[in-house]
Amino acid sequence: MKQTSTSIFQVAFAMGLFLSLCSFSAYAGPPHPYLSRFPKAEKELEKLLQQAQIQALEPQPADLSIKLLDARESRLYNLARHRGKVIVLSRWATWCSACKGELPSKLAMVKQLQDPRLVLLGVSEEEREVVRGYEKDSPNKYPISLIDTAGILQKFFPSSGLPTTVLIDAWGWVIGMKVGGIQWDSPASIALMRYMLSMRPAKPLREQAPAPKATFSRRIRVRVNQTFRIPITLRWNGETDKYERLIFRLPKDATFAHEGIETSGTTSDEKGNQRTYILKLKLMRPGRFELKPILLNYWLKDYDQHFQTSLGSIAIQASALAPLSTIPPWALWTSIGAMLVFLAFLGLALQRSSQQEEA
Numbered sequence: 001m002k003q004t005s006t007s008i009f010q011v012a013f014a015m016g017l018f019l020s021l022c023s024f025s026a027y028a029g030p031p032h033p034y035l036s037r038f039p040k041a042e043k044e045l046e047k048l049l050q051q052a053q054i055q056a057l058e059p060q061p062a063d064l065s066i067k068l069l070d071a072r073e074s075r076l077y078n079l080a081r082h083r084g085k086v087i088v089l090s091r092w093a094t095w096c097s098a099c100k101g102e103l104p105s106k107l108a109m110v111k112q113l114q115d116p117r118l119v120l121l122g123v124s125e126e127e128r129e130v131v132r133g134y135e136k137d138s139p140n141k142y143p144i145s146l147i148d149t150a151g152i153l154q155k156f157f158p159s160s161g162l163p164t165t166v167l168i169d170a171w172g173w174v175i176g177m178k179v180g181g182i183q184w185d186s187p188a189s190i191a192l193m194r195y196m197l198s199m200r201p202a203k204p205l206r207e208q209a210p211a212p213k214a215t216f217s218r219r220i221r222v223r224v225n226q227t228f229r230i231p232i233t234l235r236w237n238g239e240t241d242k243y244e245r246l247i248f249r250l251p252k253d254a255t256f257a258h259e260g261i262e263t264s265g266t267t268s269d270e271k272g273n274q275r276t277y278i279l280k281l282k283l284m285r286p287g288r289f290e291l292k293p294i295l296l297n298y299w300l301k302d303y304d305q306h307f308q309t310s311l312g313s314i315a316i317q318a319s320a321l322a323p324l325s326t327i328p329p330w331a332l333w334t335s336i337g338a339m340l341v342f343l344a345f346l347g348l349a350l351q352r353s354s355q356q357e358e359a
Contacts, residue, residue, distance in 0.1 A: 032059040033171055033305070034199060041199065048192040049176045059173045061297055061306045062166075063249075066152060068123065071131045071145040085117045086196045087168040090142070091153070092122050094134040099163040102181030103140045109184040110143070115197050117170070123148050170200040171305065201305065209300055211309040212236040212243065221317045224286050227259055230279040230314065234296075237272040241301055248279060249295040256291065257282040283318040290315055 035042040049056040070077040079087075088106065092099035103122075110120050122142030124131050127149060135141040167176040175196075183189065212234040222228040236242055250258060259280040266275045283289065292313030299306050 032173055033201070035059060045175065045192075045195060045199075048188070048195050051188040052186070052192045053182050053188075054167065054176045054178045054192070056176055057174060059169075059175050061308070062168050062172055062174045063295065063308060064168075064172050065295075065308050065310060068146040068148050068152065069128065071124075071128055071135070071147050074128070077144070077146055079121075082119045082121075083172055084170055084201065085119050086170055086193070087119045087121060088165060089121045089168060090123065090163050090165040091125075092142075092163045093124055093126060094130060096162040098181045100138075100140070102163060102184065103142070105182075105184040105186075107140060107143075109189060109193065112185060112190060113193055113197070117197055117200070118193065120144065121146060123153055125149055125151065125153075167196065169196055203305075209298075209305075209307050210236075211296065211298055211307065212246070214296065214311045216311075217314070218312070219315045219317075221319070222283055224283055224318050224320055227280055227282050230281065231276055232279065232294075232311070233274055233276045235272055235274045239301070240266050240268055240273050242273075244299040244301045245297075245306075246275075246277075246299075247297045248277065249297060250279070250281075251292065253291075255284055255289060257284060283316065286318050286320055288315070288317055 032042075035045070046056050064080045064083060066079050067076045068079070069075070090099075090106070092103075094100075106120055110118060120142060121144045123146045125148050128147045131145060131147060135145065161179045163179075163181060165178045166174055169175050213236065214232055214234055216230060216232040220228070220230070232248070234246065248261065250256070259282060261280065262278040264276045266273055268274075281291075290313050294311040294313065295308055296311055297306050297308050
């Protein structure tokens, strides 16, 4: 979809947020399961977003595997429970006057639409006691209030700009974003939300589908400013083309430079099917780092729904010198031998010097 803002700052800010929300993708974005087949619907959605003063974004699958703390129940809240619904996800704070100013119109929008498939979520990075205290004395509060003091949603939102609201459609794809407050119960906003609610998958979305098994090294040593490779092998049983698409998503981190991906063809034997991907990255400074989370988005054949699983993390040690694993054995032993010879001569010289002093 084309971006509707002509402001360079707004476009750059929107793209930064969008890339953070969707994380780094090893491939170009996959086609939306509905909008890619119905270009007229995509154009209509873009027009409605523009009329509602909401930034249109190129659709990408959102990360709904996030679990945050429920501000009222003091337990983890799984965003994946809203898979198949239209989600209005807002980042806000109790000290933000614009956040408090726009909330009544969001609540009025939900009340006017009266649709159980519309979910309004508010996420604050403040302490739970602060949010609970504010909500106790305020007449307006989010129906679902979540806490993110650990900054888990930093990949969703940039550090500035409140309120920030993203729209996630019924397929779990991000399609729009608004930085700042608007009148969410205006005719234009209501028309947009009605249209989003009218677009829904033909089949009910599953909670989960089996993911391929992944194997890769959990600890590696690399050299700074030198491209290194991470082989990840995926294995699965059943048909060779069981998965229509497989896409890795890595965290957006300025410490890492992502340089693409290579892949082998699918091979099959009595143990099943397997395919190896090689992620190519570069570390920009020395130190110990953790690449996490490594997410895998996958689509089952003939099923218009993406799923996501976390493959865990990789601990990376980066140094200015080449790691031992990259030094040829002959060079390593030659260096060790030369060092031993040098130490032997040094010891002999010190011994002779000591003898001469005694004489």
